[in-house]
Amino acid sequence: MAPVQLIECRTDRFDETNRLTDTWVERTRGKRTATHAVLGKGRSDTSHIVESVESPSYEEAMRNSDLPKTDRVFRKMVALRDEMPTFTDLEVVRDEQPNQAPARAFFGATGRTGPGLLSEFCTGDHVDHGSAHPGGVRGLAASAEQYGDWRAAFGFSLRVDGRTGEGDQMGPLWTWTARHEGAFPGVPPTGQDVSMTGSTWHHFRDGKICEGWWHHDRAGPREQLGASCG
Incomplete structure (x- = not known):
């Protein structure tokens, strides 16, 4: 199944982070290999930000990370955050939609x-x-x-x-x-x-x-x- 990467960090500037995600989507159009991205923030701790990015394969995920526009947007995102993000690479073993x-x-x-x-x-x-x-x-x-x-x-x-x-x-x-x-x-x-x-x-x-x-x-x-x- 498609691999998923979880990116976690803390920031009080969520709106700016969200706008940068829009920038990344626009600037990587036609070259982006990621197929699904979800950005969320904690309900009780709104400074806790989690992003989930899905790609068709590990190799495609690496291609996506190596895009110059991905790197530039990532550097801007780091500047908005209170700490360096942590990355967790997951191998999906089940993807079930109950309906x-x-x-x-x-x-x-x-x-x-x-x-x-x-x-x-x-x-x-x-x-x-x-x-x-x-x-x-x-x-x-x-x-x-x-x-x-x-x-x-x-x-x-x-x-x-x-x-x-x-x-x-x-x-x-x-x-x-x-x-x-x-x-x-x-x-x-x-x-x-x-x-x-x-x-x-x-x-x-x-x-x-x-x-x-x-x-x-x-x-x-x-x-x-x-x-x-x-």
Whole structure:
């Protein structure tokens, strides 16, 4: 996994330190190898400053440190601090975002679950949003019915290709592949294979999905089926 470096120091000039971080981000644009940086200060001791910097590899971290602009900004930061920073290099052995697990399980169960089973992944007041339902699909029973309609028309699977976001808001990117096995509005069963891609922005509460925003091309499967039906 990607290595992380922790930088700790003390200073009463946090705002200036924060502005220098903005300077570093701007001046290393296009050359920076660090992929994620977090700057924080203590809640009870606001002079305690901790910065976490993540890089793709140890070698890339060294390249980032060797950038002339990184060195110049670092020297200015040292001047703002009450003591020399301490550095701790960490090898990350686990990086888990707890909300990923219910999201993966939800996609695996979509369309073949009733309200009781959906409650394992979704809150009771769960709402789905999409272009076909401007007011939202509200409640587990309505969601289960919606997914069931798709399952009745298609034998399908949803593959998660990637994610955006973090914490209690995450957006899976997915590919839907299916075989048309049942009646789809306006199209009788054809046995045709169809597919589409899309994304779903999930909002989590207490480890469960409370809202979902679906973005996909609903016309895509119909067009594919229309071509096969003449």
